[in-house]
Amino acid sequence: MGLPLDGMIVLEFSQYLSGPCAGLRLADLGARVIKIEHPEKGEAGRKLAIKNLWVDNSSLLFHTINRNKESFAADLNKEEDMQWVKQLIAKAHVVTHNFRPGVMERRGLDYEAVRRINPSIVYAQISGYGEKGPWKNKPGQDLLVQSLSGLAYTTGSFHDAPTPLGLGIGDYLCGNQAVQFIIAALVKARKTGRGTWLQLSLMESLIDFQFEFFTTYFQSRKVPERARLNNANALLSAPYGIYRTANGYLAIAMMPVQTLNKALQCAALNAYAEEEAFSKRDEIKSVIAGHLLTQTSEYWLERTGALDLWVMPVLDWEQMRATGGYQVLDMEQEIVLKNNRRFTTTRCPVRINNTLLKSDRPAPAIGEHNDSIKRSLA
Secondary structure (H helix, E strand, O other): OOOOOOOOEEEEOOOOOHHHHHHHHHHHOOOEEEEEEOOOOOOHHHHOOEOOEEEOOEEHHHHHHOOOOEEEEOOOOOHHHHHHHHHHHHHOOEEEEOOOOOHHHHOOOOHHHHHHHOOOOEEEEEEOOOOOOOOOOOOOOHHHHHHHHOHHHOOOOOOOOOOOOOOOHHHHHHHHHHHHHHHHHHHHHHHHOOOEEEEEEHHHHHHHHOHHHHHHHHHHOOOOOOOOOOOOOOOOOOOOEEEEOOOOEEEEOOOOHHHHHHHHOOHHHHHOOHHHOOOOHHHHHHHHHHHHOOOOHHHHHHHHHHOOOOEEEOOOHHHHHOOHHHHHHOOEEEEEOOOOOEEEEEOOOOEEOOEEOOOOOOOOOOOOOHHHHHHHHO
8 A cells, every 4th residue: 555655754863752753653654764863872762661661672662652663873973974864864855853952953953954955855843842932941851841831730630739641642742743744844845845844842732732721711811720529621510520430430521410310310410500510510520429329330321321421431451452342443563573572552543545554663773774774875
């Protein structure tokens, strides 16, 4: 199957998560993604272990986010290596990096320098907090950006401490936004022959992620407050939230309280009018929470399912993997390493022409493709 970005060359000067996440998706779409790495240390993400899991002297995280790529080892302080890198730039379609502001400028690889080599280049740079201002040189690590952006006050309930999302959400969002705009810029380059300079930051991505909260705040001048219990979204009224049952948990999405009560048959809920669903949110949630404890999840799912209400069980990963709904999605793939060892990871979540995008090609060793890349430049 011909993939949309077949023939595109991406030079990835990126490290850790945001930039490599963008490169992963571009590779899934068919681009040839070449990591430019230090000859001895490689990309810094090679040493970023998750749960202390390692594969072939690199972290499992590195292998997960850098599958299906090539590696070109180059010391950017050496003129000979820089000449090879500049030859690659002349052939490339995209350059990405997520270094702190000023790093690529000191290397002579900022956008203006790269554009002089290749006028049609798409140059995407990701920072933590933007290129200017007092935060520009702060470490752009996901937890730190979540904390500065206010996101930690959207998860958990009112009396909970600030609670971060348990994912590198800023990295993933920013990386995927980079992909969207890289593809748009590639269309422009194809039509006009002119390149594009893209500037993204984790901070801007997380602010954009919270657009509902910020828009509400701008109009009301009141910071949204998390519900005092069972909070799932500070902007939504009861019953929205996750509730405990006699043997598990249920997620209840937005719906009129009395519509839900047709399934619950809770006498105490009859006292609340629909227009009170937000003003008396905590009271209503408390009533629902107490009532749901009286029966099992299966009991409540049968009753709410009969009315086609927006209620689902809360599953852990083992429970989810056992469901037919998960299995039919076929989200898993195996990566085959050089020594025929294998590990399982997730696939690209998009189908193209009803075809799954899977690849068993592992992340590269440092400089693994130097010889073949140099031969292609000769």
